[in-house]
Amino acid sequence: MLHIRLPGFAIKILYGAVFIFFLAFTFTLPVSVQARKHRNYINTQHPVGTVVKASGPCFNNSDRYVDCGNGTVTDTVTRLIWLKKADCLEATDWATANYKAAEIKSGDCNLSDNSSPGDWRLPTKDEVTALLPPSNLNCTNPTLVDQEGSGCFAQGTQWATGIQFNYWSSTTGPYQEAGNSAWAIFLNFGGVINTSKPSLVYGWPVRGTP
Known part of the structure; x- marks a missing residue:
């Protein structure tokens, strides 16, 4: 060996x-x-592939506009969810306003609603028009109703902050002008006006229907 x-x-x-x-x-x-x-x-707490949905609308038995406590307000008439901070988006041209609205997510604009980019958008012409109060209320500057929906915003309980005098809609102008104009609401006098797209107008995003 x-x-x-x-x-x-x-x-x-x-x-x-x-x-x-x-x-x-x-x-x-x-x-x-x-x-x-x-x-x-x-992995147990946050499984791969889990999709977190944005918070839904909220309701009570007395108000038209209900503060959800997460940076959003529900219009119980239209079922739209509005950004409570109405001055979060600065005045820009129409195309930029659409892009900026689509980029908003939870954590922006005082939001804690689990929303993601793509959840928010500019409202349509019909949706901004639905903001206007009945003519018999004679609301001025801004031409909005209050939280209860029965009085004027300026004199009643205010459901949004930082209201500006004009806001874009996502709806383009009349057929012959659709390429260079879109509808905007003017809350200083209560009208929806066909406006040149390069104009500097604020954006007030919504989410929900349609």
């Missing part, structure tokens, strides 16, 4: 390597187990 006699220094090196391997295995195993446990915990 062949016997190999290693020098003393070689034996020490061999023992040292075995010891280092043992230490590495001892400390790596618990860390790996803990990492695996942590990974499983994360």
Whole structure:
């Protein structure tokens, strides 16, 4: 039988390597187990592929406009959800206003509604027109109803902040002018006017129907 006699220094090196391997295995195993446990915990709480939907409308038994407490207000007549912070989007041209509205998400504009980019949009001409109060109320500056829907915004409970005097709709102008004009609401006198798209007008986003 062949016997190999290693020098003393070689034996020490061999023992040292075995010891280092043992230490590495001892400390790596618990860390790996803990990492695996942590990974499983994360996956349990936030499964891959989970889609978080934006909060829906809210209602009560007395108001037309109901503050949902998450930066949004529900119009219980049209079922639209409006941004409570009506001055979040600055005055821009029509195309930019559409892009900016579509980019809004939870965390912007005082929102905590779980909304994502693409949830918000500019309202249509019909939707902004529905904001206007009945003529018999004689509301002025702004021409909006209050939270209850029975009085004028300026004198009643106000359901939005930062109201500006004009806002874009997403609806383009009459057929022959559709390429360069769109409808905008003017709350200083209560009219919906065909407006040149390059004009600087504010945006007041909504989400919901249609």
